[in-house]
Amino acid sequence: MAVQTVASSTDSTGTASARNVDLGPAAALSCRECGHRVPLGPVFACEECFGPLEVAYDFSSYDTEQLRERIEAGPANIWRYAPLLPVPADVADKPNLNPGWTKLVKADNLAGELGITGGLYVKDDSGNPTHSFKDRVVAQALEAARVFGFTTLSCSSTGNLAGAVGAAAARAGFRSCVFIPHDLEQGKVVMAAVYGGELVGIEGNYDDVNRFCSELIGDPAGEGWGFVNVNLRPYYAEGSKTLAYEICEQLGWQLPDQIVVPIASGSQLTKIDKGLRELIGLGLVEDKPYKIFGAQAEGCSPVSAAFKAGHDVVRPQKPDTIAKSLAIGNPADGPYVLDIARRTGGAVEDVTDEQIVDAIRVLARTEGIFAETAGGVTVGVTRKLVENGVLDPSKTTVVLNTGDGLKTLDAVAGTGLTATIRPSLESFREAGLA
Amino acid sequence: MAVQTVASSTDSTGTASARNVDLGPAAALSCRECGHRVPLGPVFACEECFGPLEVAYDFSSYDTEQLRERIEAGPANIWRYAPLLPVPADVADKPNLNPGWTKLVKADNLAGELGITGGLYVKDDSGNPTHSFKDRVVAQALEAARVFGFTTLSCSSTGNLAGAVGAAAARAGFRSCVFIPHDLEQGKVVMAAVYGGELVGIEGNYDDVNRFCSELIGDPAGEGWGFVNVNLRPYYAEGSKTLAYEICEQLGWQLPDQIVVPIASGSQLTKIDKGLRELIGLGLVEDKPYKIFGAQAEGCSPVSAAFKAGHDVVRPQKPDTIAKSLAIGNPADGPYVLDIARRTGGAVEDVTDEQIVDAIRVLARTEGIFAETAGGVTVGVTRKLVENGVLDPSKTTVVLNTGDGLKTLDAVAGTGLTATIRPSLESFREAGLA
Incomplete structure (x- = not known):
């Protein structure tokens, strides 16, 4: 029906x-x-x-330790969290793409580059079946x-x-x-x-x-x-909660201190917050403060603009940015994002297209992760937040990469050969490569 | 040094x-x-x-059950098999991309399309960090x-x-x-x-x-x-053994009856055979027969040609196929591939570029997996082997997809819109979509 x-x-x-x-x-x-x-x-x-x-x-019938064991014994995909999702208990037996349980990469090289000392992780959702969250x-x-x-x-x-x-x-x-x-x-x-x-x-x-x-x-x-x-x-929308669950479980059932999340409609950020609060309520993680930071492209930054202006409402914008997967000029969950950023002590920030491209390159060069433009937005905003003293570099920080660079090749189209040589050692030496 | x-x-x-x-x-x-x-x-x-x-x-010091437990308790990547690989025991602590433990997808829809009744699985290596094996x-x-x-x-x-x-x-x-x-x-x-x-x-x-x-x-x-x-x-080359290990562990420590593997240099196929024999020798799987099938594109089919001609040597070819990741005209491990196909009772077969493209589409349409051309080769060859009565449809069969369709978009460039309409219900109905 x-x-x-x-x-x-x-x-x-x-x-x-x-x-x-x-x-x-x-x-x-x-x-x-x-x-x-x-x-x-x-x-x-x-x-x-x-x-x-x-x-x-x-969730009233759940015992914390039994729930934790059930999750840990579950499949290596989002269905390990079936007890916390709007799905039947036998969901894992049905034909679907079984996304999730993507890598949480300890990004020490990137941390060095950004000046983060408290532990930096990239939650890399390019590992999903169609390579996005x-x-x-x-x-x-x-x-x-x-x-x-x-x-x-x-x-x-x-x-x-x-x-x-x-x-x-x-x-x-x-x-x-x-x-x-x-x-x-x-x-x-x-x-x-x-x-x-x-x-x-x-x-x-x-x-x-x-x-x-x-x-x-x-x-x-x-x-x-x-x-x-x-x-x-x-x-x-509930699917985005699984990002919060996975991050905490992969950190050893710990809340991160700070998370940087991209904003399109804002739904993902609000559901990550919901997921974290559920884990606290269920006793699966310790109840301690965490901060959620929202990341936008300057060319489509209605939530960032509202945050900076101290507004509760979001004024729509006409998007003009290379981060097309985030280019929603009138984000439905914008006001909720503002609430969460303010309640948790986070912030919303934006970066230029040039900074996005630079951040894509930095992430690729330091960690071997080729992000789509949305990943450039979160990494770029993280750098900016550290530089501005808004993000605490001594705290555990998780940055989301929600998509795959193969889908936004145009953003880094200027990248190319470092040299062209003839197939000879002489030409190799002339090019200064030896 | x-x-x-x-x-x-x-x-x-x-x-x-x-x-x-x-x-x-x-x-x-x-x-x-x-x-x-x-x-x-x-x-x-x-x-x-x-x-x-x-x-x-x-491997002489290994106890079978202890080894199995050690593997199962290991990380969700190839380093769970560190005891069987040429790497230090602490390899998982070092910065690397931690590939592997990709999905083994039960492909019931594809099985129906190909007429395979004994269980068909796609080992989908597009889930690796840079989306290939x-x-x-x-x-x-x-x-x-x-x-x-x-x-x-x-x-x-x-x-x-x-x-x-x-x-x-x-x-x-x-x-x-x-x-x-x-x-x-x-x-x-x-x-x-x-x-x-x-x-x-x-x-x-x-x-x-x-x-x-x-x-x-x-x-x-x-x-x-x-x-x-x-x-x-x-x-x-030893890295390809991990495909064999993962397939068997994901099948519940069982050997598949039949595996279809793409051939470029032939190294991957020979190492999958090596991995399977190691598992048998270590007692991790039951010692029973398995068949390995090699898959090539017709436009670069030196091993397939030698197999069909009953030769022990491989005559080099000049490649001309859309399956560029397999286009090695003088495959170094060709003779070993011939040995293995013959010893296990398998075969080597090839398909045309048109059949490759068709197989990419079939896999995408039935299982939601977008393979690169090499995946089209293995799926296409599997279909051909069933049709020719060479592959037994009543046996458990594993087909490898070693790469990602996003990297060979040109192969399916003809794919496009099924209709173009004006933004109105009237136009929607006229197009016969209602």
Whole structure:
């Protein structure tokens, strides 16, 4: 059974569906603004106040040590945290891409370069199946789609999400239909199309694509369609919690002192905070302060601008940056990000495109990690925060790399040969290489 | 201390260095042809018969169950197998990229498409740090380079190897100097250059690059240089054994019945066989028959041609195929591959470029795995072997994907939009998508 609209699902079939819904510890959807609770269903906006719905859990039956043992005995992917996610207990047996459990790289060379002495780690999500953190969130949306009886997985995208949805749908046996602006770069089109789903170009820009998707959700033509980042968004967004879980477990069940997170919609940062608070509440980590820092590109820095101005609201911007995976000019979770940065004693900062490219090179040169532009943003912001005295270099710090440099080769296109020589030792010596 | 030439190392300093060399269970180098043994050192050819040297081990002290427990308690990368590799026991504490422990994907959808009923698995090495199996072999070479006192890591390459060497050297704090043909595609140059090492274009083709590297090894200018695939080759090649170890452990310490392996130089296939035989000898898996199948592109199929003709020698070919990472026209380990295919009851087969592209699409569409052309070769050959009745569809079969589709986008460049529409439901319906 696929429930299409907010009204019908919460008023009638939403309750009906809740009786059959097995999403593990997920108990209900709860409005982030007014706290109104509705049964689990494919809905995303509160019927009372139009605030965003998010998953509320019942973790009351868990014993801390048993839970820790269960997690540690679990698979080397996000499903080790199934007891903390909106998925059925047998999720690991179903065909999906099993993302997560990516490397937390101790980055001593980079630490030296940035002047960080308290321990620096890069959480490298380029190791996911389609090489971005999007595999984490799509995996959650897929399981929700299965439970709600959807047969088509859909999204609007300009890059990473398209590939993640196409790949996950292919393996799970779902139809997929992904909408993108019709004039995207050919490389991105190929990456999204290779999984064999429908890939529809929309004559218009990304805003036009989004508007069309919203129309489609309300239309009979969209019946049976799960839009991962629209009607499945409450479940989808929870996938980012797994970054927090993994970081803490990989640190030996310790909270980091400081985390630097990229901001697109802001959802990832808010869910990392949620994940950390859950671990504290469950007794899996010690309750101690941590600081969350948000990172943006200067060319799309609405949250950073609001943070610096001391505002509670975020003024939309028209994006103009090479960090296209972060280029959301009107980030839905912007106000929540401001709250979290201020509450934890963190900050939000931005860097120029030139600083982004430089940071990509620094990370590659020091640690052998080739990040996409979003990784250049977090590393660049980390450097800036240290230089400005905002980030404490004597504390344990984790920087997120959420994507893969192979997908944003243009950003470092100027990189090339250090020398060209004839195939002779004489030419080798002339070039000063000996 | 860096030992440069075959003669000097085995005659004098080779023996000296052997006294200080800690490469774990590695006991000596042994000639594959005549069995002559020399001390561990940076040498690759037998002083007696010019045959290839390979690492010989002393595993005599191992207790099977203790070894199994030690492996299972090890890190989620190739260093869990440190007791079986030519590396010091503390290798996991040193800065390297920690490749391996990639996913073994149960590929039920692909199995259905190919008509395999006995269980089909894809060993997906695109999950490695630089997204190819080359990270496994470079990691071994790096540790050998450390032990032998080299300070520069080098290679000749046209693709995957360049990135793997650049990244590994960056993280380990080595200088790197990679040689490539000067007219490579810009994307490949960027990928190799981003890690900040020297990237030298040679005016000539890949053969010219190789010839130049051989000259450099014998020259004082190459002093202190470890060429991963030349003077460090015996250690480098052992990295491929980890594919065999992981496959068996991930199958629950079981041998697969059939494995399909791509052939470039043939080294990977021979080392997978070596790894399987070691596991049998150590009692970690049951001693039962297995078959190894080799996969080539028709446009570079010297081993397949020799197999079909019943020859023991391999006649060189001039490569002409889209599977460039396999395009070695005169594969050094070709005769050994023929031996293994015949001894195990396997075969060597090849597929056309069109079949390669089709197989890339099939794998992506059925399992959400985007393989490079080499993965298209193995999947395509698997399909052909089933159709020809050579591969038994009722047996457990493992197919290797050794690289990432993002690196060979051109192969599927024809893939694109399934439709282009205006941003309206009317246009959506007209396109037949509803």
